[in-house]
Amino acid sequence: DTAVSxxxxxxxxxxxxxxxxKCEQNLGHDTMYWYKQDSxxxxxxxxxxxxxxLIINETVPNRFSPKSxxxxxxxxxxxxxxxxxxxxxxxxxxxxxxxxxxxxGANVLTFGAGSRLTVL
Amino acid sequence: xxxxxxxxxxxxxxxxxxxxxxxxxxxxxxxxxxxxxxHPNKGLQLLLKYTSAATLVKGINGFEAEFKKSETSFxxxxxxxxxxxxxxxxxxxxxxxxxxxxxxxxxxxxVSP
Numbered sequence: 455d456t457a458v459s460x461x462x463x464x465x466x467x468x469x470x471x472x473x474x475x476k477c478e479q480n481l482g483h484d485t486m487y488w489y490k491q492d493s494x495x496x497x498x499x500x501x502x503x504x505x506x507x508l509i510i511n512e513t514v515p516n517r518f519s520p521k522s523x524x525x526x527x528x529x530x531x532x533x534x535x536x537x538x539x540x541x542x543x544x545x546x547x548x549x550x551x552x553x554x555x556x557x558x559g560a561n562v563l564t565f566g567a568g569s570r571l572t573v574l
Numbered sequence: 575x576x577x578x579x580x581x582x583x584x585x586x587x588x589x590x591x592x593x594x595x596x597x598x599x600x601x602x603x604x605x606x607x608x609x610x611x612x613h614p615n616k617g618l619q620l621l622l623k624y625t626s627a628a629t630l631v632k633g634i635n636g637f638e639a640e641f642k643k644s645e646t647s648f649x650x651x652x653x654x655x656x657x658x659x660x661x662x663x664x665x666x667x668x669x670x671x672x673x674x675x676x677x678x679x680x681x682x683x684x685v686s687p
Contacts, residue, residue, distance in 0.1 A: 458617075494679070495612075495662060495679070495680045496677070496679055496680070497618075497664065497677040498677070499674050499675065502674075510674060544617060544618065546618075561606070561668060562608075562620060562623060563620075563675060564620075565610075565617040565618040565619075566617050567616055567617040568615075568616075568617050
């Protein structure tokens, strides 16, 4: 069983289109995240939800809209795709939101395998 | 604000020789530090974490890292490289009480026979 699963794994689309990436976790975690990895492998957080509540919203274009129907799912919808949106998008989850740290004293994230988006 | 600097973008070693991947951090508070590994076309896997307990942390696959506050470093080491260790390695910092992880720019480890 995959702990954090993302679909699709690969997505090729034209500029201007709207697309979604889905993420599901079966770990019972309360918090989920979206990270973007650019062509230079740099990873940066985009959003985080804790039990369906948005808790982190970094400076990303408002063309990006996360949606969390329940705490096990966090989907990413992107409108009017641009060339610069091409990247690998990683979903992740953690047991808690970080402000209440676990017994280990750290908020450990489990990542999905990534979704490679290519905008032509 | 917290940050990490990975001093080498690429490290090349021969199979069976030691591995050293360097990381320096900057943090206003007592940080939690992690090393994650990313194999080609795969997701990120946690190797090990430091959370203000023992300064020498052992992780999976024979890797370990030592937290040195005086040097603000958290270097990753392994006594003997294996071909399967070839991957991208990320040093990550997380301040206590915050949700965000801040990633370094990554170090690509190349292992030759």
